[in-house]
Amino acid sequence: MIALADERHHEWLRDRGAVPVAYGDGVAERIIAAAERKPVAAFIDLVGRGYVELALDLGVAKDRIDTIVDFPATQKYGVKFEGGAAAASAATLAELAEAIAAGDLVVPIQRTYPLADVRAAFTELEAGHTAGKIVLIP
Numbered sequence: 001m002i003a004l005a006d007e008r009h010h011e012w013l014r015d016r017g018a019v020p021v022a023y024g025d026g027v028a029e030r031i032i033a034a035a036e037r038k039p040v041a042a043f044i045d046l047v048g049r050g051y052v053e054l055a056l057d058l059g060v061a062k063d064r065i066d067t068i069v070d071f072p073a074t075q076k077y078g079v080k081f082e083g084g085a086a087a088a089s090a091a092t093l094a095e096l097a098e099a100i101a102a103g104d105l106v107v108p109i110q111r112t113y114p115l116a117d118v119r120a121a122f123t124e125l126e127a128g129h130t131a132g133k134i135v136l137i138p
Helices: 008-016 026-036 049-059 070-079 090-101 115-127
Strands: 002-005 019-020 044-047 066-067 110-116 131-138
Touching: 002 008, 002 044, 008 019, 019 026, 026 049, 044 049, 049 070, 066 070, 066 131, 110 115, 115 131
Parallel strands: 002 019, 044 066, 110 131
Antiparallel strands: none
16 A cells, blocks of 8 residues: 655554655656556545546546545546545444454544644644544543
């Protein structure tokens, strides 16, 4: 698995078995190199900002591209828009809870905030590039 991320997150990604690739100019070439010149089979866009187009430029089939943020790209290119609400079911939550309990899934926590500090939590979240979830504690 190849993962695009800021370099400060590369070690964390390597620890999870991913091959990290830095954002920025030349990202397509870095992805191709990380894929060892093999075709990129699938692409999940969690950011937007042209990543659907990047996946298409890399030759990824439209039915193997999923974005959870770029709704206009789904209409323009016919790629998938799955995740979020589509995955929010009791069955999915039960499966995730079992995986967490078994140690097969780790949900990293970036930081916790008391509910009274919700503004600070959103400020950190909006800044982006967190390495985990922001959690509000009632």
